[in-house]
Amino acid sequence: MxxxxxxxxxxxxxxxxxxxxxxxxxxxSLRTGRASAGMVEPIMVDAYGAPTPINQVGTINVPEPRMITVNVWDKGLVGKVEKAIRESGLGINPQLNGTIIMLPIPELxxxxxxxxxxxxxxxxxxxxxxxxxxxxxxxxxxxxxxxxxxxxxxxxxxxxxxxxxxxxxxxxxxxxxxxxxxxxxxx
CATH class of the missing domain: 1.10.132.20 (Ribosome-recycling factor)
Structure with a gap:
């Protein structure tokens, strides 16, 4: 050769x-009934006039098997992050707790x-x-x-x-x- x-x-x-x-x-990104940070990573938030990945506006944590939390760094973006999650098609209903958005993962x-x-x-x-x-x-x-x-x-x-x-x-x-x-x- x-x-x-x-x-x-x-x-x-x-x-x-x-x-x-x-x-x-x-x-x-596929939901399996267990919480995973990868489920919310594709979500884009309209932050500061530009689509921004959710992990660049807050910290994503999985404190328990059926819960994801997003700790938003800027208080002014909490509503936009919540809206982005609702409109993402994940079928998850976000719950607000100050700057922390809790995402309970329902059973499939x-x-x-x-x-x-x-x-x-x-x-x-x-x-x-x-x-x-x-x-x-x-x-x-x-x-x-x-x-x-x-x-x-x-x-x-x-x-x-x-x-x-x-x-x-x-x-x-x-x-x-x-x-x-x-x-x-x-x-």
């Missing part, structure tokens, strides 16, 4: 790992749990598609290198490397989905 026809496996791995990271982030019913497992499956499918797109880019690199004189043995080697990486990442997605669905269905 000559160095000038080498495929950039580090870039392919980094991009596939990026798809897994995005999937984990999306899974963290069976129907809602099934809906959430479907959403988790959609997130997993998006991750699989992203990984397959990276695989396709890797295969395109191999085809390009073939045109530049890469031997058939080297093509086979790189093809197998990219396919092995793809299979590993798809398997990781499936495992993460299985774990998340089990967590959602756990009563």
């Amino acid at each position: 000559s160095d000038d026809t080498e495929i950039d496996l580090d870039d392919i791995t980094r991009r596939m790992d990026g798809a897994m990271t995005a999937l984990r982030h999306e899974f963290a 019913n069976e129907e809602r749990r099934r809906e959430l497992t479907k959403v988790a499956a959609q997130y997993a499918e998006q991750a699989r598609v992203a990984i397959r797109n990276v695989r396709r880019d890797g295969m395109d690199q191999i085809k390009k290198a073939k045109g530049e004189g890469m031997s058939e043995d080297d093509q086979k080697f790189w093809h197998d490397e990219v396919q092995t990486m793809t299979d590993k990442h798809i398997s990781d997605v499936d495992k993460a989905l299985e774990e998340k669905q089990a967590e959602i269905m756990q009563v």
